[in-house]
Amino acid sequence: MSSQSSSATAASAALHQSSSQRALIGHGGTSTPSGAGTPNSQIQQSDLDVKQHLMNYQRYFDSASYPYINDVSSYEKLSKIGQGTFGEVFKARCKSTGKMVALKKILMENEKEGFPITALREVKMLEQLKHDNITDLIEVCSSKTAGPGAKDRTTFYLVFAFCEHDLAGLLSNNKVRMSLVHIKTLMKHLVAGLNKLHRSKILHRDMKAANVLISREGVLKLADFGLARPFVQRESGPRPLYTNRVVTLWYRPPELLLGDRQYGTKIDVWGAGCIMAEMWTRQPIMQGDTEQKQLQLISGLCGSISTRVWPNCEKMPLWVAMSSEANSALPQGKKRILRDKMRILMKCDGPDGKPMSDPFGRSRPNDNVPTDEDAMNLLDSLLAIDPDKRPSADEAEDDLWFFKAPMPKENVQDLMDTVPTSQFEYTVGKGAHANRGRHQNQQPRPHQPQRATNAIPAGQYRDTIF
């Protein structure tokens, strides 16, 4: 037995003994159990034993190391890079290794309840999700600060490996020219990360370009697990109900907009489809400002939502409300024009491997250059109206597109080398990442008060994180 585990056993024995002793001697160690006439010398001896045990216990904890609770002073804060819903985010440097990190401060909304359950959930999930394409949680740190009235307060930080860019920022930068190989490589990373997530039985529930980070080395990382939750896959019996107030509106799939509360992994797959298209369009493809508007935009691009394309659509809780004349959110007779719209952009690269289409309109798209039909097929399937017709992340990872020339690369380091400044550095102060995706249209987190909208009747569902 190692000295540490033997001392752990000793400490736990000490704790056990001390608490039983305390119970025996009563509160404060000076009274006796009711009615028992115990001689004073015996009480004093028990008291001393308890003190000794407590001291051993304390010594054990003082000498123990807490790999997840280092003091945040081991990092030097450099700048504020973001304001998440749950607190501020800082760029910092590890004093001992020089490594850059992102420190996400946990907002202690209700300190009496201790470490917030939402942050705890995020930590627990990230611990399971060690993968190249998922943001790397290094550790949880704490710091003691003297609060008002000189009362010590503990602040917790999640420490992540630092990523230089987010995809929304990169896409809004017209100096960043992405070739088909770059897009294919990033999509490969995205579906690989998503596949890991879904294999670990976790739903992300907030897929959007702003939550996709890219490291200096050109590796994509899925980030922001603040809305993620574990799910159960049941073959039979009632399926659990989840909140449908998830996913930023622009990336929200039809089933969520129609009030589904028994959704699954395909909600994230829709988000992956929106992100894939955005890599060519360079802006979110459907920017509604209400749920009805979003449904209308989906119908406009992906075709009418009907039993012809989605047999179960009429079973959705909000089907009737959304098809009402007043809402007119489900226009019928709309053709699916996704392929026609994207054809002009999803061009194969030129002979020199340079992109042949220019989403920023600096040159006319070249109609003679062939469209990448395999990319188009994958996009078309990711954005299927019927969630059952969308591929799983596992199937998407095996898609033909990824195995055809031009082959994806290990990373997009060459693209990163063309972007000298970290996106965070030049957006900071203007609300880093305020670019797009973290937009006025961003929906509040489920636990936050809802903004009044003229959308679906509010309060239809209890708005909590399950």
Ligand SMILES: Nc1ncnc2c1ncn2[C@@H]1O[C@H](COP(=O)(O)OP(=O)(O)OP(=O)(O)O)[C@@H](O)[C@H]1O
């Ligand atoms: N690993 C990282 N490297 C660099 N910046 C990061 C990292 N993680 C988070 N950030 C920055 O902090 C911001 C907020 O982080 P995150 O999205 O995890 O928090 P949140 O409270 O869930 O925010 P949101 O309101 O965007 O959902 C990000 O948009 C990004 O700017």
